Amino acid sequence: MNQETKQIFSLRKFKTGTHSALLAKYGIVLATTAALMGAGAVSADEVTTPQTQPTTEVVAPATDQTSANVGTPAQEQSAVTSDIPTSVPADTTQDQAVTAVDNAQTTLKDNVSTAKDTGVVVKEGDTQEVVINNGNAAEKTSEVLTDLNQQDKAVKEATEKQAANQKAYEETSAEHERVVKEGQEHLEQSTAEVYQLIDQAKKTGLLVTETTTDQTPEYKDTKGLTGDELRTDMAENLELYQAAIKAGIALQDKSVADLKAALALYQANQKAYTQGNTALKDAKSSGVAELEGADGRQGQVIDLAKKNDVTIDVKHETVTPNYTDVKGLTGDALLKAINDNIALYTQAVVDSVAKQDGSTKDAQAKLDAYLKLLADYQAGKGTQSGIKWAENTTVEAGTAQRMTGNEPAVSWGNLRTAAADAIQSLDRNQNTDATFDHIFKINGSGTVIIKNTTNGDVTLKISNIQAWTAENTYLAVWGAKDGGIAWGVFATTHGTVTGGAGEGATGGNVGATGAILAMVKSYDYEVSTSNAVSTVTFNDIDNNQTVTLNGLDGAKLVKGRNVTQSGNSYSAGAGDVSQASGGVIDSNGIQFNLADAKTVTFSGSHFLPGYINTSIVAGIFGVASEVPKEPKKPNLEVQNVDVTVPEAPEAPKPISVAVQKATVTAPDAPEAPAPVEVSVHYYKMTTTPEEPTPTPTTPVQKAAVLPETGEAGSILSVIGGVLLSGLGIVGVRKRKED
Incomplete structure (x- = not known):
């Protein structure tokens, strides 16, 4: 059974073959000792060492072997292990040795193939021939296996490193592409808005100055970097890039805000100028x-x-x-x-x-x-000698109260209706020239002013109106173009009436109870002119009326044929109807011609023999008051x-806007990692014919000095400990030499 023992010296590469030789030497001694122990009794109990006990042998890797952990302290070594054993049992035969090496090299070749697939560049050296015999088969095989084990580790480490480098490259490349694409898109969007606003601003008339600021930071150089070092530096570069993009966009955003504000201000100024x-x-x-x-x-x-x-x-x-x-x-x-x-x-x-x-x-x-x-x-x-009602003549209230005509007056109508019924009769066949645009209430006495006649103004005062049980007394004034000034006095009261209205209270039948017209018997009047006149007329003295005139003494008098005079009283009988505003001296009128033109004031009473009329109508002046006389030329001015027209506004001056654009250069993309290189070489195990094994002639002495522990391996343990101590000293000396 093959059993792998761990290498305890942690030696990965040798500068010379010295240490290898020493280790081999100690290994041979250990192996020999183990063999000797196995050959004879080592205790009183004659315990023998099993032949399958493995020996610890260290074979240095080839001098051109590359390892990922060269020069790395023991505590930082890679965790990569090899499935290739580093030793074989001492009793390994030559055939077993060849098989063990072939199996190990198959494992190495499989891992070399995997490394190549990963991208590792594997340099395969010349095959080394190792000649073994029965005496050195185990030793040589362990040396070869140890070297193959180290090569296998180096290949695996190279494979892992190549895979790690490739993964780091792919991940950093993807992250670099994503971050740069996103950053450039954001920056380009911001820049496009800046350009759009610049174009709009220039077309509008703004003065735009453009500057470009390079926001590119100082990146770390990632050329040749791999693995975590590439990740770290690329991450830092991308963070710097993102910060630069953010700063560039912020710079351009400020320019966008400035452009928008300037555009809004200029457009507002332009709009105000245009509108104004x-x-x-x-x-x-x-x-x-x-x-x-x-x-x-x-x-x-x-x-x-x-x-x-x-x-x-x-x-x-x-x-x-x-x-x-x-x-x-x-x-x-x-x-x-x-x-x-x-x-x-x-x-x-x-x-x-x-x-x-x-x-x-x-x-x-x-x-x-x-x-x-x-x-x-x-x-x-x-x-010029008299007065006529002109087209623009109007009547204004003096002390009299002006009425609209819409006020309630009689049970069957308003004040305008009452005035028309009282003056024109219910059939409207009397004083047909009368109009009722100027109606005034007279409380005791009141004045009105007839303005804008052909010869100044005329003031009319009415007082002392005598009407049967009158509650309100009124005056209506009217005239006709080129005619005289006419008026009618009437009154209202409460009671029952079944008769008519107008002069003689004829014409229709009121038939009303409540607010009705009152019968008027007399009133006093006074007329004053603002301009000089030489002729005065009093028109329409009829229907049993009597008029007294005072203030015109010395004037030459002309009377109508129906007029009778008694002192300063003038009367006319019933039956003749004329227009009070006609202004002509007909059968019922009188004319006073003064020697000199002057302002005049005349007054008197106008009365009937009793309460027989609902109104008393009179008229003064008119065409009959005009006597030919050459006029004086007026003094005109x-x-x-x-x-002066207001000053026109000035067109708004163009606004100057400073615009900053930003550029950011992306960090260099990571470079594809250079392939990891590793060197391997293989072995050809050449066997030699077997020779007869000599029979030992020297008897084995019992080790009387050894403690009798009852365990066959005690002596071997002691010797092994001594050897291991020696080897430890050699290892320490080697590290110091290195």
């Missing part, structure tokens, strides 16, 4: 059009005045509002300033046009009045106003 400039242009266009329109209207009056040889003084004025200075302003500040300036400009234009148009209209009115008077005079008419 457009709004200003629109405002200027509208304002200039308004001012030019006013100039055109004024120019027509000026031309008309010059055409009729009427002097007109044109006073020029330029309005400059307190505009905000827009120089250097951008964004919201610019837009606010422009809008504020537009508001100031627009209001200034409105005010200027109003002022200019006001002066134009005033001059136009005076010129038109003059030309009308002149035309009337040339046609034999005297409009107009204001021509211009407005």
Whole structure:
């Protein structure tokens, strides 16, 4: 049975053959001693050593053998072991020796094949021939096996190292590819965004300065590295690379943020400029059009005045509002300033046009009045001597209370209905010229002002209205173009009525209980003119009415055919119906012609013989009050106003943006590991013919000095211990020599 014994000297390679020889020597001595012990009795009990006891033999590997653990201390040696035994029993025959070596070399060759498949470069040396005989078969075989065992270990170690190097290479290559691909993709995405924004910024008008920063760190050189050393250094390089990518992206992200902010700011400034400039242009266009329109209207009056040889003084004025200075302003500040300036400009234009148009209209009115008077005079008419209701004549409340006409007044209608029924009758066939846009409540007394007549204003005061059980008394004022000023006095009360309404309380049947019209008997009046007049008329004295007039003494009187006079009282009988606003001296009117034109105030009473009417209607002035008289040329003056346009905004200046781009060079990919090299050689065991074994002639002496332990191997153990101690000393000396 073959039994492998462990090598206890830990010697992997020898510089010379000295130690091998020494070990061999000690091995031979040990083997010889064992043989001797086996040949004779070694104790009193005659115990013999078994022939199968193995011997410990160390055979140094070949001098060209390469091992992965050369020079490595014993505690750091590889855990690789070999299945090849390092010794054979001492009684091994030559054939057994050959078989043992062949088996060992088969194992070695199998492992060499595996190593080659793994990528190890195996250098096979020349086959060494070992000649054995019966005497040295065990010794030589153990030497060969020990060498084959060491070669097998070296091959296995090379295989493991090659596999480990290849695995480290593949793993680091894959990790390198993944990390670099991911890093480059992220960096390229970031860079693409930077380029996109740079292109957008340049097209927008921004000034972009570009710089490129190389963020590549200082990597470790991994050339020639294998195994864990490659893993460690490559991991550090990839960490540096990832940190550099992160730093580069952060640098570019800041540039992206700066570009976006600059773009947003510039676009906001551009938008504000465009909006503000457009709004200003629109405002200027509208304002200039308004001012030019006013100039055109004024120019027509000026031309008309010059055409009729009427002097007109044109006073020029330029309005400059307190505009905000827009120089250097951008964004919201610019837009606010422009809008504020537009508001100031627009209001200034409105005010200027109003002022200019006001002066134009005033001059136009005076010129038109003059030309009308002149035309009337040339046609034999005297409009300046009296007063007519003009197209723009209106009535304003003085001390009287103005009403809308929608107020409740009678049970069958509102105040406007009550006024129409009282003045025009239920059938609306009396005083058909009357309108009810100017109705006033008179509480005791009240005044109204008839404005914008053909000759100034007229103030009418009504007081002392006498109406049957009246609760409210009212005054309605109206007129007709080119006609006179008319009014009607009426009242309301509560009760029951079954009769009609209007003058004579005729025309239909009210038939109402509750709020009804009251019968009016009389009132007092007073009329004042703001301008000079030379003719006064009182129209429509009819239906048993009597009028007293005071304040017109000395005037030349013209009466209608139905009018009777008694002192300053004038009456007319029933049956004649005229229009109070007609302004003509017909059968029921009177005319007072003054020697000189002057402002006049006249007053009196207007009354009926009893409570027979729901209203009393009267009229003054009109065409009959106009007597031909050459008018005086007016002194005309107009204001021509211009407005300074706000300053236009400045286009926003391009914004400068500094952009930093980053580049990162990836660490070098790991290099494929160089193949591990290992050298092997094989043996050819050559046997020799057997020789007769000589018979010992020397008798074996009993070892009387040995202790009788009763164990046959005691002496062998002692001798072996001595030999092992000697070999240990040799090993120590060898390590010191090395």
